[in-house]
Amino acid sequence: MGISVDTFFLERNGQGTLQAQLQQLIAEGILSGRFHVGEKLPSSRKLAAHLGVSRITVTLAYTELLANDYLTAKGRSGYYVSENAPVPPTYAPVRRDNESVDWDRAFARRFSDGDVLTKPSNWRDYRYPFIYGQVDRKLFDHANWRLCAVRALGHKDFHSLTGDYVDQDDPLLLEFIARHTLPRRGIVARPEEILITLGAQNALWLASRILLNRNRRAAIEDPCYYALRDLLIHSDCQLSYLKVDREGLLPDTIPDDTDVIFTTPSHQCPTTATMPVDRRNALLSRARELDAMIVEDDYEFEMSFLGAPSPALRSMDRDGRVIYVGSFSKSLFPGLRLGYMVGSEPFIREARALRSLVLRHPPGHMQRTAAYFLSLGHYDAQIRRMSKTLQRRREAIEEAIKQYGLTVAGRGMLGGSSIWMQAPERIDTTKLASDLQRQSVHIEPGEPFFSGPNRPQNYYRLGYSAISSARIGPGIQQIAETIRQS
Amino acid sequence: MGISVDTFFLERNGQGTLQAQLQQLIAEGILSGRFHVGEKLPSSRKLAAHLGVSRITVTLAYTELLANDYLTAKGRSGYYVSENAPVPPTYAPVRRDNESVDWDRAFARRFSDGDVLTKPSNWRDYRYPFIYGQVDRKLFDHANWRLCAVRALGHKDFHSLTGDYVDQDDPLLLEFIARHTLPRRGIVARPEEILITLGAQNALWLASRILLNRNRRAAIEDPCYYALRDLLIHSDCQLSYLKVDREGLLPDTIPDDTDVIFTTPSHQCPTTATMPVDRRNALLSRARELDAMIVEDDYEFEMSFLGAPSPALRSMDRDGRVIYVGSFSKSLFPGLRLGYMVGSEPFIREARALRSLVLRHPPGHMQRTAAYFLSLGHYDAQIRRMSKTLQRRREAIEEAIKQYGLTVAGRGMLGGSSIWMQAPERIDTTKLASDLQRQSVHIEPGEPFFSGPNRPQNYYRLGYSAISSARIGPGIQQIAETIRQS
Numbered sequence: 008m009g010i011s012v013d014t015f016f017l018e019r020n021g022q023g024t025l026q027a028q029l030q031q032l033i034a035e036g037i038l039s040g041r042f043h044v045g046e047k048l049p050s051s052r053k054l055a056a057h058l059g060v061s062r063i064t065v066t067l068a069y070t071e072l073l074a075n076d077y078l079t080a081k082g083r084s085g086y087y088v089s090e091n092a093p094v095p096p097t098y099a100p101v102r103r104d105n106e107s108v109d110w111d112r113a114f115a116r117r118f119s120d121g122d123v124l125t126k127p128s129n130w131r132d133y134r135y136p137f138i139y140g141q142v143d144r145k146l147f148d149h150a151n152w153r154l155c156a157v158r159a160l161g162h163k164d165f166h167s168l169t170g171d172y173v174d175q176d177d178p179l180l181l182e183f184i185a186r187h188t189l190p191r192r193g194i195v196a197r198p199e200e201i202l203i204t205l206g207a208q209n210a211l212w213l214a215s216r217i218l219l220n221r222n223r224r225a226a227i228e229d230p231c232y233y234a235l236r237d238l239l240i241h242s243d244c245q246l247s248y249l250k251v252d253r254e255g256l257l258p259d260t261i262p263d264d265t266d267v268i269f270t271t272p273s274h275q276c277p278t279t280a281t282m283p284v285d286r287r288n289a290l291l292s293r294a295r296e297l298d299a300m301i302v303e304d305d306y307e308f309e310m311s312f313l314g315a316p317s318p319a320l321r322s323m324d325r326d327g328r329v330i331y332v333g334s335f336s337k338s339l340f341p342g343l344r345l346g347y348m349v350g351s352e353p354f355i356r357e358a359r360a361l362r363s364l365v366l367r368h369p370p371g372h373m374q375r376t377a378a379y380f381l382s383l384g385h386y387d388a389q390i391r392r393m394s395k396t397l398q399r400r401r402e403a404i405e406e407a408i409k410q411y412g413l414t415v416a417g418r419g420m421l422g423g424s425s426i427w428m429q430a431p432e433r434i435d436t437t438k439l440a441s442d443l444q445r446q447s448v449h450i451e452p453g454e455p456f457f458s459g460p461n462r463p464q465n466y467y468r469l470g471y472s473a474i475s476s477a478r479i480g481p482g483i484q485q486i487a488e489t490i491r492q493s
Numbered sequence: 494m495g496i497s498v499d500t501f502f503l504e505r506n507g508q509g510t511l512q513a514q515l516q517q518l519i520a521e522g523i524l525s526g527r528f529h530v531g532e533k534l535p536s537s538r539k540l541a542a543h544l545g546v547s548r549i550t551v552t553l554a555y556t557e558l559l560a561n562d563y564l565t566a567k568g569r570s571g572y573y574v575s576e577n578a579p580v581p582p583t584y585a586p587v588r589r590d591n592e593s594v595d596w597d598r599a600f601a602r603r604f605s606d607g608d609v610l611t612k613p614s615n616w617r618d619y620r621y622p623f624i625y626g627q628v629d630r631k632l633f634d635h636a637n638w639r640l641c642a643v644r645a646l647g648h649k650d651f652h653s654l655t656g657d658y659v660d661q662d663d664p665l666l667l668e669f670i671a672r673h674t675l676p677r678r679g680i681v682a683r684p685e686e687i688l689i690t691l692g693a694q695n696a697l698w699l700a701s702r703i704l705l706n707r708n709r710r711a712a713i714e715d716p717c718y719y720a721l722r723d724l725l726i727h728s729d730c731q732l733s734y735l736k737v738d739r740e741g742l743l744p745d746t747i748p749d750d751t752d753v754i755f756t757t758p759s760h761q762c763p764t765t766a767t768m769p770v771d772r773r774n775a776l777l778s779r780a781r782e783l784d785a786m787i788v789e790d791d792y793e794f795e796m797s798f799l800g801a802p803s804p805a806l807r808s809m810d811r812d813g814r815v816i817y818v819g820s821f822s823k824s825l826f827p828g829l830r831l832g833y834m835v836g837s838e839p840f841i842r843e844a845r846a847l848r849s850l851v852l853r854h855p856p857g858h859m860q861r862t863a864a865y866f867l868s869l870g871h872y873d874a875q876i877r878r879m880s881k882t883l884q885r886r887r888e889a890i891e892e893a894i895k896q897y898g899l900t901v902a903g904r905g906m907l908g909g910s911s912i913w914m915q916a917p918e919r920i921d922t923t924k925l926a927s928d929l930q931r932q933s934v935h936i937e938p939g940e941p942f943f944s945g946p947n948r949p950q951n952y953y954r955l956g957y958s959a960i961s962s963a964r965i966g967p968g969i970q971q972i973a974e975t976i977r978q979s
Contacts, residue, residue: 034870384520
């Protein structure tokens, strides 16, 4: 029996080359059991005519499937589904209409109750996306990233692509971070003092798990990055909230029984305040007094386009009590999922062991690609290009905010990629955001960043890393008008 | 001032093209502060002659660095280090010779005390690598993986490469697993019932954290995968150990107060026993009786080259009490770090929230590449090729074991990629492994797989997924002789 050409159907706007789409179509037909062993495929001429593709495309797809043992060729008579092709499922699945598990009993812990900022998945279609932490296609050096990735896919890098690192990291990436990235933050670290993590979130989580338990107290900034608060709540520790002013947290307000202080000195999240050197020294003294550890999230230090970044806390720390967290999510792209932490060797040893238990290691291919991108200078070039653009956008947003009479609650003195805003007290920015959504404007309500029972509802964040300068003014105008009418 | 050509030096056997190496050299010279703003680079003619490369190579490297703003060109006079090039570090790092942190006090938990199998990092240089779970270069379809990765690096996939999925996964990969992979295990699952994880290890860890706490009891197989035991120990739960026979764990021996049962029915790790369908039914009944959850690690089901794999426990479960864990580490490569878990929707919702806290999501690029590799049929073709080769190796190892009089303790009836061996009682296989190492033979001592205080020391594991058939006989002979002489 032959397979009719009518069962073949290429999707409009399908992904990949026509050959790949066709190959996929046939493979799926076999895998799903629609095409059976011994059935004859349509001739390349017929199928090409039916699909409106060139005959060579069909022939190439058939040849590839022949090499993969999906098809066999019988002389001139054509291509057939091979005996060696994978077999379709043979088990009749059980119906589970009435599951009997009592989930309230089964769960030892629940994790799905945290604050989340809901980013609309179609934010790219928004006319005014004041979204935070997403990549602007025009700012990312996609072409060179691709070249580096292709190099990392080559034969020489076979082991770094495929190998089980167990608890280790890519030595090239470690070395580059130690020799080039950290020295710019004033940090000297040997490879044994660095761990590659699956983004900054992963680093913060590892630190919390090692340094905290139910008998210990962590102090965090208020407002702060909600995902940090969420992970600390789930680490079962005691929590103190530290108000921040325009220079970040106030060291005097750290409670006496604090074991670990989490802070974002470069750009406080979300107020974008930069902590001056004096206050950094005061923070280190206070930590020494308490014998507390500090976890420094060196958030957005790369975005210091308005002035040189201050040295990292870790670079000023003589005791070894600062754990430094860096990330490539903001400077490269969030989907990369690569960050790093720096700490004294005993700490990194524990973090490495814990990471190995939880996930082993970040994929070697992502590490090697990043190592190439960094070492070829593309990273620095990109940061410079980004900084120039962000600076222009920053000027545009400052001007528009002034023009339309909105109120800034916090802006990074050195740069950053967002501004922290305050609406009149009567405004609930969660509702405001949803009203603006209907006008194709995305803003981030501020409430999830605050802790405790009476959270202010009139703050919001405006990101300017994914919106063009030209759109900023009209977008701000929409926000101002919507606030006025609310 | 000109930069002398003498400061340029290409490493022999350096990685990447000559142009990339040269570019890297110059970028690093600038980043490290060796080359200063305004300094003139050697002419392309001079530098090409000095390095023994073609002049066009040097020119291309210069042009690329010009585009990246590292260099500027001044008419005909040549290339100079640009004013816009990144600046070298300006902070003098603090010395930390005498760190004062008391780590015994600082650590809330320690993780670095688990059992580890130390795999020599140079195992690829071993003549007889009976190593487990590493990729044989000859068995992996590197060329097609690369093609799929390049496709996933293209413009159409820009968002799946760079985007922040927050707590979501690549819809293409989820759909393929739901439609094609799981049906072969008899499992029907909607995308909401599937979570992509950073390998099986990550899935097991997520399950343990959701289902267990200090008041709950987990039952695990003995011997078992040591990294599973290690992560359960660190989850603070109570632990029971279940002896296994040639058909896996014995359901009757599961203690009455058990909350979660961890099992590897396809190929018990490390004995490779396959659990027959009768015993699977008995296990499900016992779990229902106890109202216990089951975590099924469907370990190496793809390696069933000696017979069709048995249906997964999850496919036989009417209650929704089985959490299914699958992985691509063995069938593709461990460095991929991709696995998946299937469970009822309330469970996957919690697992997704926890994964988001700990690491957000596996990198989009790895997910998309795997989706292409699977959907184009390369995955199934590779499994079939691998199975054929593993079958030949299995025959070779069985024959050699017989010929040289070694004792098998467990072998997979359906296949697998290792054999579980028993040496005479007097032999400590940890010492044996180190003796064999000097003869370029790698075996895995069995002690770490066992639990409790009196762990047998005379078992070992022979992997045959990374050693050629031709080497197997002589390798086994070496092992037999070394045992005889011990």
